[in-house]
Amino acid sequence: MNTVRILLSLAAHYNWQILQYDVKNAFLHGDLDEEIYMNIPSGFEGNTSNKVCKLKKALYGQKQFPRAWFRRFAKVMKESGYKQSQGDHTLFIKHSVAGGVTVFLVYVDDIIVTGNDEREKHELKQRLATKFEIKELGKLKYFLGIEVTYSTQGIFISQQNYVTDLLAEIGNIGCKPVSTPMDPNHKLGEAKEEPMVDKRMYQRLVGRLIYFALTRPNIAYSVSVISQFMHDPREPHLQVAYRV
Template sequence: MVGTWDLQQFDVKNAFLHEELEEEIYMHIPPGFFKNVPINTVCKLKKTLYGLKQSPRAWFGRFTKVMTSLGYKQSQGDHTLFIKHSPQGGVTVFLVYVDDIIMTGDDWKEQQILNQCLAKEFEIKTLGKLKYFLGIEVAHSRKGIFISQQKYITDLLKETGNTACKPASIPMDPNLKLGNTEEGVAVDKEMYQRLVGRLIYLSHTRPDIAYAEEEFCSKDYAVADYAGSIIDRRSTTGYCTFIGGNLVTWRSKKQNVVARSTAEAEFQAMAQGIC
């Protein structure tokens, strides 16, 4: 990512403790408050608490109302993304994940105004330039912004006991064919699913493992080429999109229907890539 837009990071303190509840919810009296209290007495909650399933919705609902009241538009593609265009042509972009916030844009005046407005509504801590967000490390240089998941990978190798494994030039053999089998050693299903989920998240910064990750996700069939599945003969779609020389989207996925020719498989892949 190259440009003059700085990525700033913020944290909201006690985000779930100040929101109003729409439902009527009661809780047991906390330990230490039982003195001079009748038996079977409960407390009626007036505000949200951490651990309450309604808390995230209530917090985000209030945050959304504040942002829209300040003139920001909520993205329909990602509801946690808010964008505002100034009359002078500037842009301010705001992304929130629970109580972690990222702000960027080229309208510095609007960013200062937004900081002041949010400080009145919430208790916000400014963390400065974005360095680490949801397991993704961010490095800033004159050439642009670079993201990686080195710590995430190291923790994953430790968790799976593969810290001594040898590096490979490619994620997996592209000619490998997988199919159903009734034999072999049984695997820990929960551990396998957890590993696949972590590999999917890793592919955000390592698109080169997207095909291998898809292969592991669909462990009962092979997705390698035209009619590559040895079970249902479906083909695989793979595409990537560049904007200004920067890779922005990519995907490797088995097609929904069986292609009757290589041309049909290519048309399906082209349609998915464009749409």
């Protein structure tokens, strides 16, 4: 997410256009470098006793297939002259002779491209189309649960749909806002004497709040406090989480 924020800030500063692409059936493009077998699918007609299927292509659901897909994708990018970032392996960068730059970020099958080299971006799109089945989604509007909007003042990111879904999930869709995410006079401790709450539910709630803090840094401190009690959540901790 730090890489995403940096790309958005660069695009806003230099007025670069950000495009988004989607790779159709991404995992099916992975090359298998080992023999993998699977059971005969149900409904297959004929004598299937003591028989299995040998895979020629990667399928969804296997642990090694995401790696196989990304390995092939990275190979194609490097063959196209892109350098893979050592700080974030999902980031690829290419500098042109004329001084232009093209930046490419991939997350599973979602791709965002930005930079000031329009010719390279066009050639890259054609190159990818010959190697994979891609769909151009136009200007970046939604990525990893983050909504992106543009104005003359820059780029604005938010997670309105994300938090609306979260409120609906916990049954607080009609709640009223408060001025602070946490009561400044409230000291939160272990609270061993208080009733226990559903540990998994609490951890999921706090985990989603941690992700929401990406676009709402004003709740970051409060979320860091309630995340300290994930091992043994009690009723007071849950109430503070609901307030956040």
